[in-house]
Amino acid sequence: MKFKLPFNKKQTTIAIDSIKEDIGTITPLKIDFIKSIKDATHNPSDLIVKSIPPNITLIYINNLVNDQIMNDHIISGLQNKPNETPETIKTALSISEVNISTQLKKTVESIVNGFVLIHVEGYSQVILANIAKGESRSLSAPENESQVIGAQVGFNESLSTNISLIRRYIVSPDLCNEELKVGKHTNTSVNLLYMSGIASDQMINTLRERITNLNLDALIDSAILSEIIDDNSLSPFPQMLLTERPDRFCASLLNGKLGVIVDGSSMAIICPQSFIEFLQSQEDQNLRWLIATFARLLRFTAILLSVFLTPIYVGALTFHYEVIPQAFLVPLSESRALVPFPPVFEALLLEFIIELLREAGARLPTKIGQTIGIVGGIVIGTAAVQAGITSNILLIFVALSALASFTTPSYLMGNVIRLIRFPIIILAGFWGFYGIMLAFCFILIHLLRQSSLGAPYLSPFYPPRLKDMRDSIIRMPFPYTAKRPVLTRPADQDKFNPEPVKPDKS
Template identity: 70%
Template sequence: MIFKRLLDKQQSSPPMEAPPTNVEPIANTAQLFIQAIQAATHYPDDLIVKSLSPTLTLLYINHLVDNQTLNDHIIAPLQVNTTTTPEAVIDTLSVADIQHGSILAEAIDALVHGAALIHVAGYSKVIFASIITRETRALSTPENESQVIGTQVGFNESLATNISLIRRYIISPDLCHKKITIGRRTHTAVSLIYIHGIASEQMVNTVQQRLTDLRIDALIDSAVLAEMIDDNSLSVFPQMLLTERPDRFCDGLLDGKVGIVVDGSSMAVICPQSFSEFFQSQEDQNLRWPIATFVRLLRLAAFFLSVYLTPFYVAALTFHYEVIPQAFIVPLSESRALVPFPPIFEALLLEIIIELLREAGARLPTKIGQTIGIVGGIVIGTAAVQAGITSNILLIIIALSALASFTSPSYMMGNVVRLIRFPIILLAGYWGFYGIMLAFCFLLIHLLRQSSLGAPYLSPFYPPRFKDMRDSIIRMPIPLTAKRPTFTRPTDEYKFNPDEPIKPKKS
């Protein structure tokens, strides 16, 4: 409630005013133009100014332009063919992206985006030749969404490379790409991608409006963008999927979803997203349907096991001894005979230790992190049991819960499991099974109230859509999945004609 009031108060306050637009014209002399550019960029040391001829002046930011293209396609032609008009300069240059403008703000914007500015003396006009270069890493295997069967390539931090990967999977003129600039300071390029004829126009307009209405200084990563444009930013549950796999991204587009790619981020956003889809992996589409169904059920069972197993232990040992099997009471009592702490303190202590080991292993270098996780877990666990701080049974339960939390294919949903476990343990320690049921009802009500771009978060179970359930928890055979999920409200409801066979006839 406190965060909700703060958010409502912030939204009710007047929005941040946009900076005044600079409509100052381009000076017709080279000296005044250079002074205006230097003053606007605060006299940076990497601003290079070259005089190519008495009438031509070249300006660019070092390390932001491609030096080879600059020398071969701009400097060399202009030094050989001395021109005196902007039109002649444009005809001389062999650069693909070349424009001209007469406003100083346009020239500054092009300069910081990797363009070389060419000023012709006597004209209030400047030429922008975009020759930007960026250091990007090569395509590699996705680290957070690895799979055995399927493609082994992931997004990187280059927007152009990511768009080319998407167009490699979906070779269609219906693949729409809209570019939006976000960030008053960073001017981050954001691409809105969808398939015309499949994605709902209302959904596309909603996402586009949320992106264009953002009034922020900077945008660095796609995870920040997803939190800012989702339906409920105060919820711990993610409503949009972050993925580094182009095949999963394209599969979402083909289902009628909308994708967002942010320049400088290796994670793309897919929306809308239901709760059950966070437990689905792209590899499920490549496995045989019985195996994929078993794996999905295993992930969902691991979610409940990770959340409720430790609270069940705390509640049973604190209030409800009658639920413990009689054959299990004696070894359980012997295991806890030397433990001086109540079950709730014992469980919270081990949970915190597990989280410390997990966080330390994730932040340390790869080789050291694996060693710390394995050795630290064994040493601390063994020492804790021998010192009488915890019991063997609880140590097994905590380790099993931590292992089950890693089964979620989505890293964001795995973090949710790590967080909600602690308040449920507290409720189980104070009110037993009643506290567990109270936490379950609270989570269920919260999930029922959530939405993703206006679509029900618990779809297809609430509201019940039985036809969509065939590809939610259960992965049905591909010939039975002709219809796209109604969750995305697609314009084209069918992937293929269900009345025609999609497999070739046997000879």
């Protein structure tokens, strides 16, 4: 499916041109300058205006600037400086980022980003000094992508901190970092990162164009951005990975993928992404290849059980008794003897209860949520069996399906697995195994039609790429994975020399 831009390009060009026409210049008069800033910012209550005799005026937003730097470096440095020009004041300030502007638009954009405006009466220039207050939570271990072996630090909501974490992993001048602005009201910083000489230029241009052409009022989180720039936003399957692990993000960049970080979000975007990569964990690279392969096969089997176990139970009891082993018919009939509902309604009811408990446990505080999940599951399950609402065998199948869905490393893909289980159960209740096969074929065809940044979603299985299959469901030893995946169309395909270093016998 081709990507469709959610805006009118002609209208956007006209809007930008009209903004350029409205740009004003800095007035040399103190009273007029203060009035122009107040009018442009709608005179907020936290807008501070200070006068330093004889002719200097400071304007800043109180909650955005660092008070200590303001007092130690700005106010004290400007005391007793009569007849100073903006150029000499800029040179005298001991602050890393100091600029001079003559445009009102740039000045207003700077003040809402934590700059202090220094205006000298009689000059149509203003000094912009960056003393923004950097507030962010401390670094902590990732909560949604935990692992035993490997780094135990995750991204936070600070853009500068996240960039710093990435540069600690990739100490190379080839790491490119482009800053883009998205959101008419939020003016959110969106950073596009990639490795020069490895990433595909075509993919870089495509992703850059999708981000810069967005016409949004606001951008709050990276999850919103990933859905907007997806190849197919209507599909329930995510085409871009959200991760909070810097090590996984950097490993993807080194494989030729592109990364996007949104200021204020603790989740980074990785693309392009194939379906099978949502079932992989970064910890797989830190384990021995046999253990990692076993873990991946276990996850893949768990997903199949989570999606199809309950529908197979419903289809077998409704239409296909002949597939049930004879030794299992007696306990199964005894279990369902007091149940007044058909299997499809019974399964949907239990799945709905499981989803209620899961959602309640996720939304409540941590300690209460754990109690609700454990106690609620035991009490409701036992009461439902004793009341004859459901059978204990189906309760085991539903609980096993719910448990299997938690093995998915990606939270977004886990939500999809929870969702598609319901229509498959309904089809199994109407048409039995034929309904299950119909649902499977529909999902497979849908996945075959999907793409991620133009790359095939079911790679490396369709189109078949045998070399990339070495690191898909199975993980071969590292000497067999020396090539970067074809999915990213890398400019440099070799990651390392697969030949082992031979010891010197001399």
